Amino acid sequence: MDRAPGLSVRLKLTLSYAGFLMPAGILLLAAVWVFLLRYVPDRALIVSADTPLHGVFPIRSNLLRVFAPRAAAVLAFLLVFGLGGGWILAGRMLAPLTRITDATRRATSGSLSHRIRLPGRKDEFRELADAFDAMLARLEAHVAEQRRFAANASHELRTPLAISKALLDVARTDPHHDAGEVIDRLHAVNTRAIHLTEALLLLSRAEQRSFTREPVDLSLLVEEATETLLPLAEKHGVTLETSGDITPTIGSQALLLQLTTNLVHNAIVHNLPEQGTVWVNTGVRPKTVVLTVENTGEKLTPELVSTLTEPFRRGTERLHTDHAGVGLGLAIVKTITRAHDGTLTLTPRSAGGLLVTVELPVEPPTTTPHTDG
Incomplete structure (x- = not known):
């Protein structure tokens, strides 16, 4: 956005400091002047009782001639001091903002690896800098992920x-x-x-997130996915076991069905050569519904499991079987889960295989309006 040039924030703060200091000085000098007007004539009458009444006015006139130049000098000093001191103070106050601006310009030019790392104790500028550093870290990771994906x-x-x-x-x-x-x-x-x-x-x-949200029961999606993949499980010698309660959530039925199907398909394909088992369970927690898919299989390291949701990564490297998939199964699961404001957790089983847990927001209960009959 093109904007017309204006005063810098530092200059505005400087003028604000000086503008505050000048009225304060004027008020102080006015208070001194009022005090002198009340004090000097009374003292003069006490010291010299023979002084006529009209002699008070020359005293005030002399006092004004003495006080006015000095008051003007004080105000001039306050003006210079306010501008100079305000400029220095504004510079010190805005120094963190200057570093944040420089980092923003670097990020705009494509340098996402730079961090502000503003020193000092926590205040508004430090919070802004830390938030900006966190945003740069997430953005850098996202860009790197998109490049790898492309x-x-x-x-x-x-x-x-x-x-x-x-x-x-x-x-x-x-x-x-x-x-x-x-x-x-x-x-x-x-x-x-x-x-x-x-x-x-x-x-x-x-x-x-270009989908319509509607009430969805995950337990019904589990039944549909397991029935569809039952022939594949029988072909691989894998036993499917399902359990759980009604799990109401909000989201896209088609996408959540794809999520469930991908998890069950992945558990069947990446299993033991024979006599493998897949356990699919649904449950309800106070604020979330949970879908867990657990399977037997080879032992997996935590380092390998942490990379399985990356696109085109497979647990046993590249598989050339008919049902190996295209390497996007768990990546799609992760994206669908995130699009539904849920969390995805992958945990290697100690006996071999993988435990996948998906938590989604529970569907809020529908309230029926109360009518007095």
Whole structure:
């Protein structure tokens, strides 16, 4: 926004200090003058009782001639002192603000690694500087995450395109190659690219929070997700166990169903080779509803678990099975949870596997208006 030039804050504060000091000095001198007018004539009458009444007025006139130049000199001194001292004090007071402004300009130019780190005890400027440092840290982390996401997404999208190009080159250079095999592989690669694109669109939609909030029962979504993924669980030799109560919350039913499906799918795929188990539970707390998905599997380190919600990260590196997913499952879960003002917690199980906990705000109870009948 273009603004017309104006006075600096330092100059405004300086004028304010001087403007306050001058009236205070004038009031002080006025008080002294009133005191002298009352004191000097009385003293004169006491000291010289023969002094006629009209002699009081020359005393006052002489007093004014003596007092006025000195009062003017005092006011001039106060003006100079107020301007000089106010300029120095304003500079000292605004020094932290100058550092904050410099940091803001650096951030505007793209330097997000700079921090103010304002020293001293806590006050309004220190709170502002600390809040700005925290904002820069979050912004720097967000930008770095977006850059990694863009690079990973470009790589993931380029891979199926490169495979498709290679298959088409083979089919064109070798006319005797089995066309059915090429078509099947192209179909599989194309399907994976479609799934990845849909996942990216879902992730963008959840981040923008462009959805309608409505009452949702998480327990019903768990039933739907487990019934849908039951054939996949049977194929992997995984047992699904569900339990819990009605869990009312507010949000997008489609997105929360996607969240539940992703968690159950992830628990099935990343499980023991055989005789694995997945436990899905819903519950209600005083202010939140809780969805937990727990599964058996390989032992995971806390360092690895802390990275699983990053896009295109997989617990067992890259899997090339038919149900490995595109590496956005838990990233989508994290984004949907955050879009619903919830919290996501991943905890490695001591016996192996993972425990995922999603907490969402509980649906406020509906109140029916009371009518007197």
